[in-house]
Amino acid sequence: MKKIRIKVIRIGYIPYDINFQKITNNNSALFEVDKEINDYSLPQDSQGNNWEYTDSQFKELLPSDFEGDFLFAICNTSLENNYYARRLTDNRIIFSLSTTSNILKTENIPIENLLLRMLYAYSLNFIRYDRRIPSKTEKTKFAHDETKGCLFDMNGYIPDIVHSCDSPIICDDCSVSLSNSKVPQDIIKKVKKELAKIKKNRYYKILTFVKKHPFISIMITFVFGLIINIVSNIIWELFIKKILAE
């Protein structure tokens, strides 16, 4: 299968420290991201009733001529209906960090995890819909309301997004649905392995474990302390004491 080529751009001011090399260097059997991430300005004020930028505005502001199969534009403004991503026309997607960044920060999940998770989901849908991104107005059925940590969780309650940003999965129902929609089974298998690598940093994993299991953590610390103490005593008695006595 021909790899999907994704063009990522930033539009407007993005006030976060994001390692975009993690996105452009991500090695996937499904897609590749153009190495050059371009910046675009946001020359208009919002036209929505609640200071949100409307789909029509972004349809006009985003480039239609780009190097790639679909365009993934990242912004930090509110989008229509408080969504964090909107599918526009001409294989273009606008994605906002404004509602998701704080949720990720609280859970110590890197923003790069969410970006990759979105690119995987859209790439699979791109194949599912005969190599195109269906626009928001088109009737589609690929997300499920139940939160399972799956790429296709609806996340109607936005904080639920954290469950699919740390080792996300493709649930059994979605695996069947994808393979029934002309997505090659070997690709689904490979993607599942790749998704397992989208993880929290190890430090935060340990922190989460300590928060969840404080008593076990204290016991582990105690046992380790005891072992270190015993080992240092043995080293003292067997080697250092003898060397000093000579």
Ligand SMILES: [Zn+2]
């Ligand atoms: Zn699913």
